[in-house]
Amino acid sequence: MTIVVVGIIALPISITLSRHIQSVFQSQDMTMANNLARFDLEQVNNTDYNDIVSASIPGYQGYDYDLTRTVALINSWFFGLEGTKKITVQVSKSGSAAVLVKLVTYISRNIRYPF
């Protein structure tokens, strides 16, 4: 009787626990992907406008994640004297097609700060 009861209950608990372990790894991936995407956008924010270009970087910053940066010119005025680029950064686990995080922003030419 005891073995039967323990057997019936142990099965769903084991399944739940295995899902928990999967979740822990998944959340670790998402946190890492967020941080890497943010790192890349902050780097782009501090890059000269002309040097902001598309890139596909496997094993970004030495981690087991691939980063894809897509840059598109969305505004241009007077031979490019003024302009805006749309930056899309996507991070996925190395070798996986599933995107863990995607961040989008615009960066304009001639943005200056007093600091």
Place this chain on the structure above:
Amino acid sequence: MIKQKKGLALIAAIMLIVFVSIAVLGLTVFIVQWFSQINSEQLSLKCLYLAQAGIHDAIFEVRSSHFPSFTNGSFSLGQVTVEPGETYHRGGTAADLLMVDTSDTSQSGTDVEDLKIQKATSSASPTVSIDRMVVTWSKSGQPRSLQSIRIAGSNRWTGNLSSPANADLPVNYALTGTATISIDRLRFSGSMNGLNSMSIQFVMTDGFTKTVQVYPDSNNCVFTIKSTGRVSGSNIYRTIAADYNLMPDSYSTTSRIDDIYEINTEITSP
């Protein structure tokens, strides 16, 4: 005796199951909340960069519509879709959208002259309308009083007030379009030679205020761009406000963001 031991084993097993179930339930709640937090952080990050998109796009619009001596440029307000379900929304108060160009201000005889104002947005809403101007000055020598304010060729206020002069315009002065308007002169009761400094607080009809030092002249023309980033299906938003200084005398090489900060107000209009 054997039967009693079997009963004990079952009770112990049930207790163990209850204990493990409670532990697993607690772990489940913890992991669900953990995921929720990670998801919120990701949405928050997306919103922040969407808000930045709104600021940078506005600066492009201003700079590409700047024509010296005609207009200081302008930007549009409202919601823009960056990606499906991902938007930014630009807006601001009347004071945020009031440009005050102090690059050519001068003092001559009884007057302080050539202050320029402009509506910073090409959007019809919100109304950018001046209700009052509080003029504060300090000068050496004989004290003077403010007697008139002339805007775009007409006296909009007359009186006789000492500093700080609260000049309540009899008819609110509304800025329409994006052309630069000249505050031709502030006339005083006598010579303003010896003027050390002068500032004007513009009190707008929506109650918000903007204070600008107008004398001595400075290469300043500051306005504020506010942009909220949002992802549809979520209550999370992030709003960035940027004080942009066009620096009209040298805008192509020196115009800049004077200050950029996050505010906890969602822009929803216009």
